[in-house]
Amino acid sequence: MRPSLLNPLFAPVTSLPGVGPKQDKLLRYLLSRDETPRLVDLLLHLPSNVVDRRARPKIRDAVPGTVVTLEVTVDRHRPPPPRNARAPHLVYASDDTGDVVLTFFRAKPGYVEKLLPMGEKRYVSGTLQMYDGIPQIVHPDRVLDEEAIAKLSGIDPVYPLTEGLALGSLRRAIAQALQKLPPLPEWISPEVMRRCNFPSIAEALTRVHQPVELTDVLPDQPYWSRLAFDELLAGQLALALIRAQLRRPAGVRNAGDGHLRNRIIDALPYALTPSQRSAAAAIADDLKQPVRMLRLLQGDVGSGKTVVALLAAAAVAEVGKQAALMAPTEILARQHIKTIAPLAERAGMRVAILTGREKGKERRDIVTRLAEGEIDLLVGTHALIQDDVLFKDLALAIVDEQHRFGVRERLALTSKGEAVDVLVLSATPIPRTLVLTYFGDMDISELREKPAGRQPIDTRAVPISRIEEVMDGVGRALQSGKLVYWICPLVEESEAEGTEHLTNATKRFEGLQKRFGDRVGLVHGQMKGTEKDRVMGQFAAHEIGLLVATTVVEVGVDVPAATIMVIENAERFGLAQLHQLRGRIGRGSEASTCLLLYSEPLGEMSKARLKVIRETTDGFRIAEEDLKLRGEGDVLGVRQSGLPGYRIARSEVHGQLITQARDEALRILKDDPKLKGERGEALRCLLYLYERDEAIPLIGAG
Ligand code: ADP
Ligand code: MG
DSSP, X not given: OOOGGGGGGGSBGGGSTTOOHHHHHHHHHHTTOXXXXXXXXXXXXXXXXXXXXXXXXXXXXXXXXSEEEEEEEEEEEEOOOTTOTTSOEEEEEEETTEEEEEEESSOOTTHHHHHSOTTXXXXXEEEEEEETTEEEEESOSEEEOHHHHHTOOSEEEEOOOOTTOOHHHHHHHHHHHHHTOOOOOOOSOHHHHHHHTOOOXXXXXXXXXXXXXXXXXXXXXXXXXXXXXXXXXXXXXXXXHHHHHHTSBOSSOOOOOSHHHHHHHHHOSSOOOXXXXXXXXXXXXHHHSSBOOEEEEXXXXXXXXXXXXXXXXXXXXXXXXXXXXXXXXXXXXXXXXXXXXXXXXXXXXXXXXXXXXXXXXXXXXXXXXXXXXXXXXXXXSGGGGSTTOOOSSEEEEEEESGGGSOHHHHHHHHTTSSSOXXXXXXXXXXXXXXXHHHHOSOEEEEEOSOOTTOOOEEEEEEEGGGHHHHHHHHHHHHHTTOEEEEEOSXXXXXXSTTOTTSOBHHHHHHHHHHHHGGGEEXXXXXXXXXXXXXXXXXXXXXXXXXXXXXGGGSSSOOOTXXXXXXXXXXXXXXXXXXXHHHTTSSOSSSOEEEEEEEOSSOOHXXXXXXXXXXXXXXXXXXXXXHHHHHTOSOBTTBOOOOOTTOSSXXXXXXXXXXXXXXXXXXXXXXXOTTOOSHHHHHHHHHHHHTTOGGGHHHHHHO
């Protein structure tokens, strides 16, 4: 149960005056929420910049092009003439050094008169411009009287916005939300408060939303850092709670004598790489230990994680227990089973797949065989965690691409057995500091080297103006029997407004089909699973040679014979995504080529990204460059990048805080594992505020 103290913060934003259904919709979009955001979501939406309105020159001294706040007397109004309603409403005002014109377009009748009453003194703030030699402010940002200006610092926060949402109305909503902030208990320990020089949560929120100094909104200052620490602490505490649960001593151990594993290794058409071997050995060792395994197997795309996962499953099958492998998408689950099934079969291991697609009798059969222990390894999607999917004796949960799964899903899978061991596969190379953020304290195995025989990928950037040459090249490649991916960013133009010029996969498909006939296929995210598989299957079987695709092929798709990839609008993709996409080629023994088609002119960031991707295929290096690049392009030092899944903490600014939050979380659980005391109560508040409360039910389960 959420502490009632927090209720005011969990009220919907629509409870604020001036926030109606239209704002609700915009705010959902802005704050990426499926439901009406709550006040807490507003408060955790931090400014990206500030406007400094403290300059208060006389009109004569005001510098054109700068933001100024003028103290003026209103002399005269000139509303638009009746027959020309589109003319601006002009207000003539002055101080003892000169005149200024305040210009309002499309103002409601009477509005400006009320805002700037004749003969009165007002403070008017905005960017000063010269127009025909006369100082002018068009649509002043603020018009204040004596009383109102006394309350303001003269520094206004600027927030990330979304089309249609006015800065002023967002600011007002946030200011109102701030008023509703209840007194909150302190959940950070006094030592950390002192060491990091943190303000209280109330002060932190107030100062970032109502800055007193220009620097107050910077992520590296104490106010933002305090909030980042809160967010990281909530994350680490949740992970630590899960870990405490998972790390309870396990009774019977799960590693067998190796007979299945040996048979699988014998059946492999290749030799395991040294890092595959040592990962498999580390896992086997974990499985023997009297505590549960929590291991992350990290390896770049194509590094061969699937076979390591299969060996882990085989180890538990050797003692008659079961394993589950959960993937985030159907394509990936099918990919796994395709690799796994033939090897498992030859070793005498029984495997099956369960996704949303298996229905009716087929599904019932699988569920029955699973419950009777006739399946050793079940591969699947979220379908694995449905209530009626019961194992006879689940001993190992393997989760692929785990950062796409929430805590809930992780727990749901591990709760289907007794003391289930956990192996996480991650294809996204995450720099070490970040591993902690997403997975907490885990043992890590890395697959650093690529399987032997891999050819380097020749990557080139080509302007879109040379697309004809590219098409000719693709034609020649098809002629000689090569398999080609053609990646486009979007399926339909309606998917994202304002991106009409982006190439549409369907259109590109039609164009290429005209040229190359039925050797062209199309897959995109909006197709049915079976349809996608059918096309992928045709591609793998060389029935089609050219596959037009959206980023659905980004993760895990494995057609080793494909050697060419064209990526359209490459400048639009992030580094990690380009790397993942390109990882679909260069998987076989033939040399591969990747062409990055870009539209000119290229921005600095896009240029830098394309350079990195051309220079290296090392996923870890790319991940690091990505972090560096995303840290740039900032105004006033306000970083634009974030940690996925984190709203406030930034990897490049708060890296230090990640380990501190981890240590604090571990100390907390050592002192008060049930979060019972006064501080425990406060920490529960923290978990709710940052939506990490999923871990709370675990405390009772101890
Ligand atoms: P990922 O780590 O991206 O999941 P996969 O497990 O899908 O990689 O493996 C990619 C490809 O490499 C597969 O076709 C697999 O059969 C092959 N492979 C895996 N290990 C080796 C190896 N040691 N030598 C050669 N090929 C390998
Ligand atoms: Mg894979």
